[in-house]
Amino acid sequence: MALTREQLAQRxxxxxxxGYYVNLGIGIPTLVANYVPEGIEVMLxxxxxxLGMGPFPTEDEIDADMINAGKQTVTAAKGASIFSSAESFAxxxxxxxxxxVLGAFEVDVAGNIASWxxxxxxxxxxxxxxxxxxxxxxxxxxxxxASKHGESKxxxxxxxxxxxxxxxxxxxxDLAYIEIHDNKFWLIERAPGVSVxxxxxxxxxxxxxxxxxxxxxx
Amino acid sequence: MAGFxxxxxxxxxxxxxxxxxxxxxxxxxxxxxxxENLIAEIKRKGCRDLTIVSNNCGVDGFGLGILLEDKQIxxxxxxxxxxxxxxxxxxxxxxxxxxLTPQGxxxxxMRAGGAGIPAFYxxxxxxxxxxxxxxxxxxxxxxxxxxxxxxxxxxIIKAWKADQYGNLVFRHTAQNFNPMAATAxxxxxxxxxxxxxxxxxxxxHIHTPGIYVDRLIQGSFEKRIEQRTVRxx
Numbered sequence: 331m332a333l334t335r336e337q338l339a340q341r342x343x344x345x346x347x348x349g350y351y352v353n354l355g356i357g358i359p360t361l362v363a364n365y366v367p368e369g370i371e372v373m374l375x376x377x378x379x380x381l382g383m384g385p386f387p388t389e390d391e392i393d394a395d396m397i398n399a400g401k402q403t404v405t406a407a408k409g410a411s412i413f414s415s416a417e418s419f420a421x422x423x424x425x426x427x428x429x430x431v432l433g434a435f436e437v438d439v440a441g442n443i444a445s446w447x448x449x450x451x452x453x454x455x456x457x458x459x460x461x462x463x464x465x466x467x468x469x470x471x472x473x474x475x476a477s478k479h480g481e482s483k484x485x486x487x488x489x490x491x492x493x494x495x496x497x498x499x500x501x502x503x504d505l506a507y508i509e510i511h512d513n514k515f516w517l518i519e520r521a522p523g524v525s526v527x528x529x530x531x532x533x534x535x536x537x538x539x540x541x542x543x544x545x546x547x548x
Numbered sequence: 549m550a551g552f553x554x555x556x557x558x559x560x561x562x563x564x565x566x567x568x569x570x571x572x573x574x575x576x577x578x579x580x581x582x583x584e585n586l587i588a589e590i591k592r593k594g595c596r597d598l599t600i601v602s603n604n605c606g607v608d609g610f611g612l613g614i615l616l617e618d619k620q621i622x623x624x625x626x627x628x629x630x631x632x633x634x635x636x637x638x639x640x641x642x643x644x645x646x647x648l649t650p651q652g653x654x655x656x657x658m659r660a661g662g663a664g665i666p667a668f669y670x671x672x673x674x675x676x677x678x679x680x681x682x683x684x685x686x687x688x689x690x691x692x693x694x695x696x697x698x699x700x701x702x703x704i705i706k707a708w709k710a711d712q713y714g715n716l717v718f719r720h721t722a723q724n725f726n727p728m729a730a731t732a733x734x735x736x737x738x739x740x741x742x743x744x745x746x747x748x749x750x751x752x753h754i755h756t757p758g759i760y761v762d763r764l765i766q767g768s769f770e771k772r773i774e775q776r777t778v779r780x781x
Contacts (some may be wrong), residue, residue, distance in 0.1 A: 348676075352574050365748060376721075379721050379723055379724050380722055387777075387778060388781040389778055389781065394579075394771035394772070395580060395581065395720040395722040397580045397775070398721075400775065401577075401578035402775040404777070412558050412727060413723065414724065414726070414755075416656060417730065423671070452636060452639075454628060454629055455628035455629050456629030458650065458652060460653075460672045461653065461672045464672040464673070465672070491677045495675035496673065543695045
């Protein structure tokens, strides 16, 4: 069975380490915050200018001046700091954020990512995604392995305009956990009940498959 | 003698001198921390062919979105413009130009503009459509593109508190682009929720020193919320 959105988030959350400053993108990455392993502390960075993002506010706490990068009302956690957008992107660009999790349309064997623009469709903008992928050393991409029409999103070469070049090393899809290095995809884990053959079929770029591919457990 | 007193008495005085074809750098992220009354004054004045540098373009009927109603904007420099039907229409009709700029690069362009730095190298956007046509230079084995600073004829800013000298304090994440935008205007106009007595703000807790501020006005704000998300108590 392919992973659900919640399971995808759960799998990504296992990559969190104690003391990490983490930026979570919109969509599945946001759900990762619900699965922080017990006994560790992480601090969430929101690129509009908040380090230490708390949960959504109650009706009584709601405040128009307190939002996250998705423009949702949020709270500040105990120990949070708030700053300008320039300061926020200085910490992103400067490599101070330990882990960035974001979605994508495509990634390729060279670690390139396309996530913001589909030519012919309305282009809304890249927001902070280009800064995030350029600044972070440790990035996890979450996405479905293939499109609804069965077209692979793990490619020899991205077909869409890029968000960043040579920056992606880890991808968690609904079928597999894959690492990228030496111009190849490396299959590390598979979703429960998903066969290695299914993953090979839906991976267009060169995929290295070890003799044993462990199943994820939840 | 006005000395350092930056207070003006009306919104028309606050935006006096704004003309067709000018560039305006605006603070705000989404609808958070936007100078909503200064934007409304620009609509009342009816200036056209404006270039507006702002992370977003408001929504239909609020924030910078209202300047689209009479087609006052010629060009937007933004990182994300997806919240706005009128924007989409005018863009597709070729009535509006947009220069999409990565969010961190946009913040740094404003910061550099205000700090007298004409351009800077960043890895952001290298190898993407954003980097096309821009100078590339390698430092320590990594490639960077040259991005030019931004300044405006006007900067429009929303802060929380100010004293009459224009020392500013922002509230929560309504800070966002406002401190950089404040440095990047030839004329920087600030509207605030409260003007407090001189000396009552802690000098060490000023976000934007008054040297950047030319005009200051106290307003009242709707503060519309774009995405109201709550948890149960």
